[in-house]
Amino acid sequence: xxxxxRYLLADVLRTQRWLPPLLLFAAVLGMLYAxxxxxxxxxxxxxxxxxxPVSAWLTVVIATAEDPVRRSVTVVAAGGWGRVxxxxxxxxxxxxxxxxxxxxLVPVLTQPRPYPPATxxxxxxxxxxxxxxxxxxGVLCGRPVITRVGWSVLASAALVVLVLLFxxxxxxxxxxxxxxHQDGVTGALALSGALAVLFVVAxxxxxxxxxxxxx
Numbered sequence: 124x125x126x127x128x129r130y131l132l133a134d135v136l137r138t139q140r141w142l143p144p145l146l147l148f149a150a151v152l153g154m155l156y157a158x159x160x161x162x163x164x165x166x167x168x169x170x171x172x173x174x175x176p177v178s179a180w181l182t183v184v185i186a187t188a189e190d191p192v193r194r195s196v197t198v199v200a201a202g203g204w205g206r207v208x209x210x211x212x213x214x215x216x217x218x219x220x221x222x223x224x225x226x227x228l229v230p231v232l233t234q235p236r237p238y239p240p241a242t243x244x245x246x247x248x249x250x251x252x253x254x255x256x257x258x259x260x261g262v263l264c265g266r267p268v269i270t271r272v273g274w275s276v277l278a279s280a281a282l283v284v285l286v287l288l289f290x291x292x293x294x295x296x297x298x299x300x301x302x303x304h305q306d307g308v309t310g311a312l313a314l315s316g317a318l319a320v321l322f323v324v325a326x327x328x329x330x331x332x333x334x335x336x337x338x
Contacts, residue, residue, distance in 0.1 A: 182261020
């Protein structure tokens with residue numbers, strides 16, 4: 124599995140399609156923390172809204188980095204769609220956690236307000252949860268569930284907006300609400316974290332099931 128993840132990483136880096144989502148992430152993060160962003164937890168809520176769609180976009184990039192012919196070769200060499208989809212989910216999840224860590228640490232270095240370690244840890248957990256939901260969206264909208272890149276982008280954008288419209292509904296909505304209101308953060312993170320992991324697993328299994336039919 125490690126070798127397969129490293130191969131997918133090298134292939135994604137080669138395409139350079141990861142640049143647009145990361146440039147967007149850096150630009151918006153810089154704007155959010157260019158001045159006083161307010162109390163730490165509500166500030167992290169704003170960053171969660173950024174990390175969520177960027178993680179979904181980056182996951183679609185990872186899932187569609189190979190063309191269908193090369194992906195078929197990779198599936199045969201790896202021993203089946205299950206291993207390939209698992210590797211895509213693992214690589215996307217690692218990238219999402221890195222984004223969450225960067226987003227959690229930037230305000231510590233740039234903001235005039237104090238960011239206690241416990242608050243930073245809560246912020247990182249919230250960012251990681253929202254990033255993992257983005258991974259689930261990306262896996263659900265990437266190949267082989269949706270085979271065309273254009274439709275993948277449109278579907279992932281629609282799901283991102285749809286989730287944000289559900290208010291306090293977990294996994295994203297209740298995390299944003301608890302951070303914004305600085306209330307019930309621990310409970311919201313526990314529930315939403317479990318749901319985010321289940322979402323990624325379910326999306327991966329769906330891709331594994333559809334792979335032999337659409338790959």
